Amino acid sequence: MNHDPADTDAVAELQKLLQLQQGACRAEGAVSAAIRKDRLRRAIAMLVRHRDALSEALDADFGNRPRVVSLMMDVMGAITSLKFARKHVGRWMKPRSCKKVMPFGLFGATGRVEYQPKGVVGILGTWNYPIYTTIAPLAYVLAAGNRAIIKPSELNPHTAGLLAQVVREFFDPAEVAAITGGVELGRAFSALPFDHLMLTGGTTVAKAVMRSAAENLVPLTLELGGKSPVIVGRSADIQMTAKRIMLAKCTNSGQLCINADYVCVPRERLESLITAMSAAHARLYPGSYTDNPDWVSIIDARHCSRVDGYVAEAAARGVRVETLGGPFEGPRDKRLPLRLVIDPPEDLDIMRYEIFGPALVVLSYDRLEEVVAGINARPRPLALYYFGKDATEERYVLDHTISGGVSINDVAMHPALEDAPFGGIGNSGMGRYHGYEGFLEFSHARTVFKAGWFDPRKLIGMLPPYGDGKLERMIDRVIRSSMPS
Structure with missing residues (x-):
């Protein structure tokens, strides 16, 4: 197989970008609502400023694509997701309190769920709506506090090249980067140890991506199609x-x-x-x-x-x-x-x-x-x-x-x-984005239990030795009382 030298260079660049973003994630720690909103704001500003150039690039890639179609479906569609995520991210990212574990809750024990960024998310877009299928998912990736590397489809060379350029204008590569290249780069992309990988595309490509991602146990969101x-x-x-x-x-x-x-x-x-x-x-x-x-x-x-x-x-x-x-x-x-x-x-x-x-x-x-x-x-x-x-x-x-x-x-x-x-579901995909579910898709929900001021386990007979049978009888009563009426 003959390899495109440009793709080989892009693969090397991609690996460096992933290492850069992973290091930045570790150094940053928690990502505040203000930082997330600012990244979403810059993504909106990027599309607003370059809407005309992006529409022209889409027209060049398709051969004929009316400006209104590109503005409505690609640019405005992506902006809608970005604006929605920016409006609600502060509420979405708040920890959720859990129901107390009895009897520990009587003595101050608490539980909560915190929503952490997963880390670096790879986004593989597709050719029919190349702006929307890369930037709309990015809205929820950024809302969840992640960093992202985007690869637009190689079937949209004008749009992909311009998108890479405008992303560099608005984002440090340690935050968001876009990389362009062909099939070889796509294979390398899906084989890297991202913290999450999102693909919009066809079922055949999705199966290949899933096989590659499995080598690193990378969780996937697949937006596919079907009849x-x-x-x-x-x-x-x-x-x-x-x-x-x-x-x-x-x-x-x-x-x-x-x-x-x-x-x-x-x-x-x-x-x-x-x-x-x-x-x-x-x-x-x-x-x-x-x-x-x-x-x-x-x-x-x-x-x-x-x-x-x-x-x-x-x-x-x-x-x-x-x-x-x-x-x-x-x-x-x-x-x-x-x-x-x-x-x-x-x-x-x-x-x-x-x-x-x-x-x-x-x-x-x-x-x-x-x-x-x-x-x-x-x-x-x-x-x-x-x-x-x-x-x-x-x-x-x-x-x-x-x-x-x-x-x-x-x-x-x-x-x-x-x-x-x-x-989708089954052959039409797995996972989901948009709305609160999109935020959850790209977040790690981590459970945190905090012990109270007193440990009641000895008092209620939960500690060994168990020879007297008291604990066993108590557990048996609880089990028998659990039978629905």
Whole structure:
């Protein structure tokens, strides 16, 4: 294997950075609320000052990405997390008192839980939202009092390079550093003895990262993805449903981990939903996908070919394909139209793999129970969506499925709840961030017991020798009295 010399240099730099930050952690000790808030303030200032340059870098990486998309989803999204963490960190980090241990509590013994920084956290971002997937987690890493090393995706070279530059402007490398490089650097990154490692990415990469991290027993937060379903109930408003599916599915040309991957609709409503989605798409993105300025390009030729291949395979098998924003002229400047693939068989790649791009499977169904069974037969998704007005049906879906999160009568809105955990389960990830749960994710909760002014163990017969049987009889009475009535 040929190694990139630049990556080799970056690996050496990374190792030095980790040692620098570890030493700084040990020297600093406890991290005050004021220091944490200041680091969060500087991260906000960094994004505010460089928002235009970051948007331009994102546009250069994608080939076409409207400034408003980058400002809204990457810059503002990350700032929202930073502001929320800064507002609440003082309350989050306060020690929590524990219930007293009897009878020791009668004599002044206390217990508490203190939330310590774990140390140095590594953050591996991904390419679809490279600012958000590095800086939003950083908000909770810093709120927990940690230091951090960030590695943006190598698929965003302009954004990664600029992010490394602006981080140096606002942070000492002993606090926060960003390092750029390719695949070799990514492997080296995940193999280092961080105190915690966060990855946003795909399942295949996550498994490799997890194997590397296991060598050092590094705890992980994995934000992945999967095939997130939309269930359209018979009580759903089809026009509203179609509009909201299109709003989400067309965002970033479908390159969003919580996006709709397949839609399940009652068989008798299939055609009305397809018609409504086509009309909603035409209102949002009029004209052709080849020249609409709001239609985001796919990140690179490989991913463009991957998504196009999913649809081409289905068409070759005689599956119905509806093109929105067409007619279809093939990939143009890494752009593809949104295409609906109607009722494909299960053995096609588009049914087996996460689409993560401008294609959407539409499946017709007769009974809701069949839909739920199909969802449960797949790996657990990062998100699940239900449209309908039937409260009993809604509850059935919630009670009989498991997913990272849920939006009802909308798509991809639950992550906007900053004061609620965001994360996957199983193949869609582990761990969570956002809100108080994000603070806890990157903190070490340490229990502290403090003995009181008198030790009652001798007085109540808890010390050996135990030959008289008094302690045993007392324990037996307590055990027998514990039986629920």
